[in-house]
Amino acid sequence: MGKTVRVKWLEKLQFVGIDATKHSVVMSAPDEENGIGMSPGQLLLVSLGGCTAYDVVNILTKKRQRLTGLEVEVTGEQNPEPPWAYTHIHLTYRLRGRGLDEKSVQDAIELSKNKYCSVGATLAAGTEITYNYVIEEDER
Secondary structure, three states: OOOOOEEEEEEOOEEEEEOOOOOEEEEEOOOOOOOOOEOHHHHHHHHHHHHHHHHHHHHHHHOOOEEEEEEEEEEEEEOOOOOOOEEEEEEEEEEEEEOOOHHHHHHHHHHHHHHHOHHHHHHHOOOEEEEEEEEEEOOO
16 A cells, blocks of 8 residues: 655745645745754654554544543754654653543554554664653643
8 A cells, every 4th residue: 555745846945745535735945944844853743642642542542531631742852963864752652531441542542552643653673662640630
């Protein structure tokens, strides 16, 4: 099942990425002259966070958990020399809900990590990926 995406150069060091369904994201160098979009390296971390967040919400919803909020913070450590490959990525899941079951949360994260998240599976081949999670009770 192949997917084709495109990256088009706009000007200077600014690009637009277009996925197979014609959704787009702007990428650029992070300097003042070009900084209108995300850096491609950080976009990789955002992709991992988005992929696993999708899985965790989907799994917890199917388990009838009362999730009211989720934020995934993704921190990447890179080699100091080109090509600056990520050597370690850590994810912190901050979940909010009403009576969330800790085992269900851990199972959802593990299923994302080990079975469903294509971005994580691709990165895990050459990068150590770790995680922790924090569950907060939603008092509303």
